[in-house]
Amino acid sequence: MTQSSRMKEAFNYTNKSFRSIIFNTLRFLINSGVRGCMIKLKGVYRSKRTKTFKFRRGLISHSGIQNNDWIDSDSFYLNKKRGTLGINIKIMKKERKNYFLNKKHLVPGKIRRKSSILLLKNK
Numbered sequence: 335m336t337q338s339s340r341m342k343e344a345f346n347y348t349n350k351s352f353r354s355i356i357f358n359t360l361r362f363l364i365n366s367g368v369r370g371c372m373i374k375l376k377g378v379y380r381s382k383r384t385k386t387f388k389f390r391r392g393l394i395s396h397s398g399i400q401n402n403d404w405i406d407s408d409s410f411y412l413n414k415k416r417g418t419l420g421i422n423i424k425i426m427k428k429e430r431k432n433y434f435l436n437k438k439h440l441v442p443g444k445i446r447r448k449s450s451i452l453l454l455k456n457k
Contacts, residue, residue: 337363338408338423341373345412345419352379352387360391363425369404370394370426378417394426 337359344355356373363371370392378384395401404427412419 337425338410338421341421341423342410342412345421356387356389360389364391367428368392368425369428372422372424374422374424375419376422377419378414379419380416382416384417392426394424 341355341359344350345352348355352375356375359373360371370390372388372390372394374386374388376384376386395404405424406427407422407424409420409422412421
């Protein structure tokens, strides 16, 4: 995934804070049209203790069969002076028109309503 390599370079070669790098990545991903994104950063960053930060935008599926079809994920590690940082990225893909034809590949969280006229005709 290109976003993980961009984030890795930004962490290594710029002096920006990790929050600004992550928020810029989230903004870029949401503006490019994905349904949702989650970035998880775990490790020793400022203090001696390990902390986990989660940043989310949009809709993310955490479990189920839809994960295989709709979620792309990547993880990488950074070695810093204080310790190792682990970064996980989950991106939920945008809809594709050919998936609407097959009912088992429906987008999770999307509500589809049949019109009442069609329901009356079928009865």
